Amino acid sequence: xxxxxxxxxxxxxFTELPEITQRMRDAARAGFRAVEAAxxxxxxxxxxxxxxxxxxxxxxxxxxxxxDLSAGDLGLGAVPGREQEFRQGLDLAVQYAKALDCRRIHLxxxxxxxxxxxxxxxxxxxxxxxxxxxxxxxxxxxxxILGLIEPINTRITDPRYFLDxxxxxxxxxxxxxxPSIRMQMDIYHWQIMDGNLTQNIRKYLPMTGHIQIAQVPxxxxxxxxxxxxxxxxxxxxxxxxxxxxxxxEYKPQRSTEAxxxxxxxxxxxxx
Numbered sequence: 001x002x003x004x005x006x007x008x009x010x011x012x013x014f015t016e017l018p019e020i021t022q023r024m025r026d027a028a029r030a031g032f033r034a035v036e037a038a039x040x041x042x043x044x045x046x047x048x049x050x051x052x053x054x055x056x057x058x059x060x061x062x063x064x065x066x067x068d069l070s071a072g073d074l075g076l077g078a079v080p081g082r083e084q085e086f087r088q089g090l091d092l093a094v095q096y097a098k099a100l101d102c103r104r105i106h107l108x109x110x111x112x113x114x115x116x117x118x119x120x121x122x123x124x125x126x127x128x129x130x131x132x133x134x135x136x137x138x139x140x141x142x143x144x145i146l147g148l149i150e151p152i153n154t155r156i157t158d159p160r161y162f163l164d165x166x167x168x169x170x171x172x173x174x175x176x177x178x179p180s181i182r183m184q185m186d187i188y189h190w191q192i193m194d195g196n197l198t199q200n201i202r203k204y205l206p207m208t209g210h211i212q213i214a215q216v217p218x219x220x221x222x223x224x225x226x227x228x229x230x231x232x233x234x235x236x237x238x239x240x241x242x243x244x245x246x247x248x249e250y251k252p253q254r255s256t257e258a259x260x261x262x263x264x265x266x267x268x269x270x271x
Contacts, residue, residue: 007035
């Protein structure tokens with residue numbers, strides 16, 4: 001069985017440093033061969049490329065722009081009436097992804113509009129998301145880029161997020177029916193919403209293009225106290241021959257560096 005591949009989410013790790021490029025350098029020094037980030041659009045693209053080339057890091061994943069964070073946006077993919085903004089954001093994400101040779105973009109679904117009843121708008125939002133994802137599939141397939149949709153839990157993290165379970169995501173993927181659109185499995189969110197991880201991972205891994213990890217409930221390092229045994233989950237993913245990246249998207253309890261012992265142990269046991 002091949003060892004798992006981990007990438008540093010530099011929106012969450014190495015935040016002791018203010019600049020994305022500084023975090024990239026620290027990630028490389030810590031032994032990571034790849035990074036991922038949520039939004040890098042305030043960073044100079046030329047500088048990002050320079051640091052990527054100097055460090056040899058791979059950019060594994062970026063997100064589409066969130067929209068207007070100050071107005072409560074967190075993605076636009078499923079938000080009715082915002083289709084043009086979604087397409088503009090997708091074009092910007094593709095521009096950055098191509099420049100950084102990044103092969104995955106998380107296509108953020110967005111939130112149920114404030115004041116709206118989730119059940120009342122669910123079908124309209126799903127239809128909007130499906131149409132936007134079909135458009136994205138046409139754009140991304142020409143570039144060799146994978147589009148990903150990520151369920152985010154609505155119990156702790158974001159009560160208004162539209163896409164909140166792997167089962168809902170699977171229905172949407174079946175409607176889109178395009179190989180360039182797949183699922184992003186964040187085990188932290190999946191445990192909070194549904195549990196039953198062994199069966200859900202087995203069921204949905206064939207339609208998954210990226211994984212992210214954190215302990216539950218406090219979203220710290222995988223080996224911190226919590227509900228999940230990542231020793232078991234890593235063995236399961238190895239047995240299932242998962243070969244894409246696993247993003248380390250967690251809040252370090254202390255410094256990032258001090259919290260990487262779990263990863264050093266994994267690397268040393270698989271050399």
